[in-house]
Amino acid sequence: MPPWVGFHTIRSHNDTGARMADDEKIEVSAQDARAGATPHVTRYVLAISLTLTVVALAALLIFYR
DSSP states (O other), rough: OOTSHHHHTTTOOOSSSSSOTTOOOOOOEEEEEHSOOOOOOHHHHHHHHHHHHHHHHHHHHTOOO
8 A cells, every 4th residue: 555545654653753552642733734724715716706607697698588
């Protein structure tokens, strides 16, 4: 199995290089696990694209009827 596949391979060593027990729990904050900030841009993209779609379909309905 390639080294990038499987959860066990990813967490087999800690920061010091020592092997970790399989049942050892690792606690990571949501920000660190995400590896960055989430600026909530998706909701704006969704709202704008939905609005533009409705406007475009309304224009098609009005002008090509």
